[in-house]
Amino acid sequence: MFKRLADAGAAVAITVDGKPVAARSGDTVAAALLAAGIDHCRTTPVTGAPRAPYCLMGVCFECLVTVDGVGSRQGCLIPVCEGMKVETQIGKREAGR
Ligand code: FES
Secondary structure (H helix, E strand, O other), X not given: OOOOOOOOOOEEEEEEOOEEEEEEOOOEHHHHHHHXXXXXXXXXXXXXXXXXXXXXXXOOOOOEEEEOOEEEEEHHHOEOOOOOEEEEEEOOOOOOO
């Protein structure tokens, strides 16, 4: 569904739910997930419905993910970095994470 307009930026290796994903420097986490064909980054706490990044500018909070063990991070505002561990978020964030 999404594809890069240009092949700019150096390769950055991240993992998403334990699987390797090839991102590019300058990508946000949300952009890297979309470019990799990952169709949702969280599920809702109430119904479990899948949600995907929507605004890509920090307004809608649909892009919440766990990044390096910290939950409820806005993926559209966090640039990828080498070795980053991203997990899709199931429901609400656990207390203390
Ligand atoms: S996509 Fe809307 S806040 Fe991240």
